[in-house]
Amino acid sequence: MKPLYIRLLLLLILFFHISTIGAKDRKLESIYILPIRSSGIHKSLEAELQSILRIETIQLVSERFTILDEDLQRLSGERLAKKQSLGIDEEKDIHPLLKHIEPDYFLFSKLSMSNKSILFLNLRLIKNSGSSYVLQNELVLHFPENLKEFYMAQAIKKLFQKDYQTSEYSIIPIPEALALSFIPSEELWSLEVPNENTKISQILRILKEQEEKAYAAFQAKDYSLSLKHYSVLLNSIQEKLRTEEKNKILDYTNHLKQNFQIVYTYYLRARLDELDKNLQKGKSDKEDTLQSRLTSYSKLLEEYRMYSFYLNSLEIEKKLKDRVVYYKLLLYQKKEKLADTLYYHKNFLESLKAYLDIEQEIRQDKDLPPSYQNSIQKKITNVKKTATFFLKNGVRTYCDNAENINLKLQIQGSIGAEDKSRLEAELEESLVLAERRMKENQEFLTEDIREYYN
Structure with missing residues (x-):
């Protein structure tokens, strides 16, 4: 029989050895995420939300807690001993856990559908105090199914940080309607050309003949063709005439610019009437539809920029750009959604x-x-x-x-x-x-x- 002091010394060495083994920084408090309890929810959606819940918890609290991995569940078939009941049904869900690692916390979630597209989520963080379960925090949240990733992240933050202020999902705003202000006459007008045998008069008569083509296209409501004719006329004046000639026909040039603006206003109103009608009705999530609308608005913006020298309307440019950005963001968000899905899986x-x-x-x-x-x-x-x-x-x-x-x-x-x-x-x-x-x-x-x- 060894002396008592030797036995005590050996015992201290054993305890020191055990404490040293567990002294690494790995001994964080642990959380066990129980399977979601749901009613009226499709199994695929339930599985997706379970994955989102786990990933968001790992992302937000892994520096403070160990999240017990789902693979550990099958390493032990033992159940926890019955403890003091919370008077709720969490206890019946607390089943297979390693007998060697009892979690410090349970994360319990209940999910149901309050209508066809709104999810009702109840999260409860429960402290495992050894002899009883203590409710640490509870959160109830309603949110649209299509925004489940955003609001699940908000819920986890609020659950672990009681003072966290939840935020609303920032939806891409539908661009405001573009109010087109017409030039007072709203009609094309004609400028009389003096019947003189001078070079300037000859230039004006040639320009006038070309303008008649633009006017005929306008009368036929072919506004795009009319704009092209006016654009050719104005470019010809800018590029082919000398400065002194430009100065002598300045009134006529201003007349062409004003008519150009009138035609462009008709053209833009006709195009926007159709496109904005679809815009205000709501967005389609079909990629080809979104791409088609983006192409249409992008073309309008490109045309405006091509004609901006004669139009110079920052309001029109901004409103067209808003529409282009709106559809670009919708398309990018579809790609982003696919990346999000990969992330949560x-x-x-x-x-x-x-x-x-x-x-x-x-x-x-x-x-x-x-x-x-x-x-x-x-x-x-x-x-x-x-x-x-x-x-x-x-x-x-x-x-x-x-x-x-x-x-x-x-x-x-x-x-x-x-x-x-x-x-x-x-x-x-x-x-x-x-x-x-x-x-x-x-x-x-x-x-x-x-x-x-x-």
């Missing part, structure tokens, strides 16, 4: 490539507001950050699990052969899962993650 590398492609396109587009490019750059930063957190969180979880199993094998000398074999298999599987996670996300592997694994 944990395809981080493909998602990153998609966001980078969008950023490259919009960087070359001078019409788009800088705020949109900033939002894409923020998503690029987020996907890199989340991918690293996802990898680190998984490796940390699997390694912690392996460490706990290894510790159990070391301190329980009288384990039966069957239990020992099972624990060794679980230990091996945890390490395999950690290696697989690193291999599948090697583009986001950092030195601290590698060190953590080693």
Whole structure:
């Protein structure tokens, strides 16, 4: 029999060894995200929201918590012992967890449809205090199904930061209607040409003959052709006449410009009547429809810029540009939505490539507001950050699990052969899962993650 002080010394060494094993920074508080409980929700939507909930939680709180990975659920079939009930139905959902790692928190969510397109979400963060469950925070939110990603992120922020002020989704505003102010006469008018045998009179008569073609096209309501004729006339005056000749026919040039403005107003009103009617009715999400409308408005803007020397209306240019930007943003948001889907399905590398492609396109587009490019750059930063957190969180979880199993094998000398074999298999599987996670996300592997694994 060893002396008492030797036995105490050995015991202290053992406790010191155990505490040293767990002294790494991996011992963050852990969160277990329970499967969403839903009613009246399609299974595919439920699965998508579960994925969004997990990714947003990892993205927002991984520096403070370990998010227990779903793969760990199948490493242990044991249930938690019954504890003090909250008087709600969370307890019946708290099932398969590792007996070695009881989570510090449960994230419970209930989801239902309050009408065909509005989702009702109830999130509850529950503290596992060892002998009872304590409700830490609760959040109830209503939001449109098509904005589920945005509002789920808002919900997670509010759940973990009670003082966080939720924001509304910024919808692309429909451009205001363009009020066209007509020149008082609203009709083309004719300028008399003096019947003199001078060079200036001859020039005016030639121009007058050409103007008749523009007028005939206007009468036939072929405003586009009329504009082309007037444009040719005005360009000819600018390019072919000497300065002294231009000065002598200045009244006639102003007359042509005024008629040009009248024709352009008719032309623009006819085009906008049709296009804006579709715009105000609401947007179609079909890509070919959006592209067609963008092409139409872009053509109008290009034409205005081509004729801007004779028009000089900042209001018209701004309103046309607003329409072009509106449809460009709708098309970019369709691409962005595909990248978002890849992100929430944990395809981080493909998602990153998609966001980078969008950023490259919009960087070359001078019409788009800088705020949109900033939002894409923020998503690029987020996907890199989340991918690293996802990898680190998984490796940390699997390694912690392996460490706990290894510790159990070391301190329980009288384990039966069957239990020992099972624990060794679980230990091996945890390490395999950690290696697989690193291999599948090697583009986001950092030195601290590698060190953590080693």
